Amino acid sequence: MAKIIEFPTEWQNQETKLFTGDGVISDTWHFVSEADAVNLDTPNYYDLTRQILFPLDAWLSLSPVNRPSGFWLRSNDDISKLELDLTHTQIIAIAFPRAVDGRGYSIARILREEYGFTGIIRAIGEVRIDQLTNMNQVGFTEFALHPDASIESAKQALNSLPNRYLDYQDAKKGNQFNYRHTA
Amino acid sequence: MTAAIYQYDAFDQAIVDQRVTQFKNQLSRHLKGELSEEDFRPLRLQNGLYIQRHAPMLRIAIPYGLLNTKQLRTLADIAQQYDRGYAHFTTRQNLQYNWIPLEQTAEVLEKLATVQMHAIQTSGNCIRNITSDALAGIAPDEAVDPRPFAEILRQWSTLHPEFAYLPRKFKIAITGATEDRASILWHDIGLRVVKNEIGEIGFTVFVGGGMGRTPITAKKINAFVPWQQILGYLESIVRVYNLHGRRDNMYKSRIKILVKSIGIEAFSEQVNQTWKKIKDQPRLQIPAAELERVSASFTTVSYSDMAVDTAELNRLKQTYLPFARWVKLNVLPHKHENYASVTFSLKHPTQAPGDATTEQMLKIADLADQYSQGTLVVSHKQNLVLNHVHQNNLYELWKAAEALQVSSPTVGLLTDMIACPGGDFCSLANAKSISVSEAIHQKFDDLDYLYELGNIRLNISGCMNSCGHHHAADIGILGVDKDGQDWYQITLGGSDGSNKGHPTVKAGKVIGPSFSEAAVPDVIETIINTYISNRAPEEALWQTIDRIGLEPFKAAVYPDRIEKRQPQEVNNG
CATH class of the missing domain: 3.30.70 (Alpha-Beta Plaits)
Structure with a gap:
């Protein structure tokens, strides 16, 4: 039960607006909430030719050939111990059950740096525009914002701190020490 | 230089x-x-x-x-x-x-x-301001000046994108000296800059210290991390904490609870697993050129070869007893024989501990320009330290400090109290701190007596958040709320790691039920009297507590304790 208290799930039923940094794009992925994934006898119920984002455990329960090329992670999914095969994965969404739950930032870096994952990392859940600049730094490329969020403000917030002492975004490209980067 | x-x-x-x-x-x-x-x-x-x-x-x-x-x-x-x-x-x-x-x-x-200052990450669940030894760079017992490393860590932690929403606040302290004047073991991460047997510089890393409700001292997790790799090592620690620290209960979310619950060995293993994966990433290696660049970005002070006029200094000390006391307590030795470190005490009886007025700050700035090459340091003890004072200027500086009420010759004595702002200002506090420190000042206003008591550390916190470091003092005072009234719990025998307290860093122990605000000064007096009547020659308070234990103090502070307890025991039986 403690899990439920710790990880609110209401966000899983909310509408979102998908922001990439440049603007809003339409979402081609169908999000499956934890409740929906659990209530189904098997995730195979879904038409696997569609682009579906299952929660990690439902995704893992599928046989590898049936796995869609994306899934979503809860903030307590410990991916450093899982040794996932991400060869065919295009997108991983990471959930922020509360805006102040910062685990997703570490998860994104583990995906980028330990797994070498180069696909889309999408922030879902309680995503606030004032967090975009940090999310972008650790490797997020898409942001599921509240439908009312101002895209103008989101763009401004994303670019609000162009100077970083340790620029992880830039370092990702060259992987060299990049202590004082200017955007 | x-x-x-x-x-x-x-x-x-x-x-x-x-x-x-x-x-x-x-x-x-x-x-x-x-x-x-x-x-x-x-x-x-x-x-x-x-x-x-x-x-x-x-x-x-x-x-x-x-x-x-x-x-x-x-x-x-x-x-x-x-x-x-x-x-x-x-x-x-x-x-x-x-x-x-x-x-x-x-x-x-x-x-x-406009003056290269900010308030970034001074609060919130992120990596806070890096603290260090107030004598860093000039202390005779220092192996390595920690400040260039402190600056690199400041830059690394500033706006760190991964660690802005940790389970709870995260504090790092660093020292390069033998004596720990930065309370490093009371921090989430404590760092000691050391040289190994072949002269290479690295860090001994301690993790999991903190005060609050559950005071725990940091445990050693790595004896020597080469300085080039320290960022990767710290990222490994903070990442393990970010992913696994508790987020469901604010009182259990500091790293100390995680380390305590799984044990230092298991925690260390998790850190090493992460470190193994990231330690060789070029982005986390500090190049020698970067350390050189940061070191060269510090302004420098140069020291004069003008000899100290020892005869004159001694004459002044003999002529003016208050000056002699001030030199003895507020003036500390310096790496350079002609120089000294001078502490301006912010513990004047008429001001709250750590407070300074605009006028004082402006005039202290003038004095620092005139006598200490334009720089000063805020100490962990809430005083201001001038680290580059030629000894020939000590008397003039003392006179000026007298006029500003920052010359209390009490550094290290009972009235050099650490205190948080307490319930007068802080919405978290259960009780006031400032009025308690005032009352203690009034009770112990005799300098001769304070001097005779010697080195005593008394700290006051207005609530369990322990901003006043009561756990780390010989005598700790903690504000507690009892039916809307301010009450105070007393602890004895805590230590901060400095040479002035117990060599084993530990939290003080509660001596018994709490007291009303009005009773606190008398209780402190009783504790002091118990110390005086029990102390061996030259014995500091912490040594007496260590030798005789808490019982004699409890017996003196709670004389009715045994009589009161007996009927309860009968009833319970």
Whole structure:
């Protein structure tokens, strides 16, 4: 039960607006909430030719050939111990059950740096525009914002701190020490 | 020559300027109602703003305690223009204002940025200001000057994108000296810069210390991390904490609870697993050129070869007893034989511990310019330290300090109390701190007596958050709330790691039920009298406590204890 208290799930039923940094794009992925994934006898119920984002455990329960090329992670999914095969994965969404739950930032870096994952990392859940600049730094490329969020403000917030002492975004490209980067 | 203070270049300046612009925008969206209080909260906290009793408390970062006089003057001016003409220096070497209206905070941050200062990450669940030894760079017992490393860690932690929303606040302290004057074992991470047997520099790393409700001292996790690799090692620790620290209960979310619950061995193993994966990443290696660049970005002070006029100094000490006492307690030795470190005490009986007025700050800035090459340090003990004073200037400096009421010759004595702002200002506090420190000052106003008592550390916290470090003192006073009244619990035998207390760093033990505010000074007096009647020659309070235990103190403080307990035992039986 403690899990439920710790990880609110209401966000899983909310509408979102998908922001990439440049603007809003339409979402081609169908999000499956934890409740929906659990209530189904098997995730195979879904038409696997569609682009579906299952929660990690439902995704893992599928046989590898049936796995869609994306899934979503809860903030307590410990991916450093899982040794996932991400060869065919295009997108991983990471959930922020509360805006102040910062685990997703570490998860994104583990995906980028330990797994070498180069696909889309999408922030879902309680995503606030004032967090975009940090999310972008650790490797997020898409942001599921509240439908009312101002895209103008989101763009401004994303670019609000162009100077970083340790620029992880830039370092990702060259992987060299990049202590004082200017955007 | 020695390093004085880090100077920003255009890059550093751009970072604080951009941060001010970002905050202005956030504040304006909040004031217009576009950003809810809940969403604004973490943003304002990471810019040093707490909502407090009277107005937001604004905490300014003073990186590892270093200030130049231009900065101190700006802090003084801000106190005058936006606050009520004073400010409070904290145990984490920062400065706090208490009366700045929310609407004016962005303007204040803008002013601070003009003198290379900010309030970034002085609050919130992120890596806070890095603290260090107030004598760093000049202490005779120092193996390595920790400040260039402290600056690299400051830059690494500033705006670190991964660690802005940790389970709870995260504090790092660093020292390069034999004596721990920075309480490193009371921090989430304590770092000691050391040289190994072949002269290479590295860090001994301690993890999991903290005060609060559950005082725990940090455990050694790595004896030697080469300095080039320290960022990767720290990222490994903080990442394990970020992913596995508790987020369901605020009181159990510090790293100390995680380390304690799984044990230092298991924690260390998790850290090593992460470190193995990231340690060789080029991005986390500090190049020698970067250390050189940061070191060279410090201004330097140079020392004069003019010999100390020892005969004159001795004559002055013999002529003026208060001066002699001040030299004995407030003047500390320096690496350079002609120089000394001078502590300006912010513990005058008429002022709250750690407080300084605008006038004092402005005049102290003048004195630091005149006698200490324009720099000063905020100490962990909430005093201001001038680290580059030629000994021939000590008498003049003392006279000037006298006039400013910052010359109390009490450094290390009972009235050199650490105290948080307490219930008068802080909305977290259960009880007042300032009035208690005042009452103790009144009780112990005889300098001869204080001098005779010798080295005693007495710290006061207004609540369990322990900002006044009561756990780490010989005598700790903790404010507790009892039916809406201010009550105080007393602990004895705590230690902070300095040479002035028990060599084993530990929390003090509660001696028994709490007391009303009015009773506290008498209780302290009883404890002191018990010490005096039991002490062996030359024995400090901590040594007496260590030797005889708490029982004699309890018996003196609670004389009716046994009679009261007996009927209860009968009833229970």
